[in-house]
Amino acid sequence: MGQLYLSIPNFGYWTHVLDLLLGRMPVNDRLPFQWFNTPNLHFATIKDFEDLLHKLNFKRMKAFYLKESKTNSIKKIIFLPSLRCTTAIYQFSKSN
Secondary structure, eight states: OOEEEEEEEOTTSHHHHHHHHTTOOOOSSSSOSOGGGOSOSOOOOHHHHHHHHHHTTEEEEEEEEEEEOTTSOEEEOOSSHHHHOSEEEEEEEEOO
8 A cells, every 4th residue: 555745834833823812814935824814724723634634534653743843844743743743744554
């Protein structure tokens, strides 16, 4: 059975949540578009995406939670990835 790798921006990153609490959609270097002209079809948190994988009968094989900094360094996030990672990379396959 084939495997697929996919990366998604994490809409649950804490600065995005703060923007929403302040009444605005996030606009920054990771999400540089206004809500009305974004190329993203849907925004999702890590939990939303993992729930979708389960619902569609996909098996998550590996997940990497990463935080990109303004200096272009990348750090692996282990603690509270839903709030602390900016990007998630998944390896998954269809369950039998």
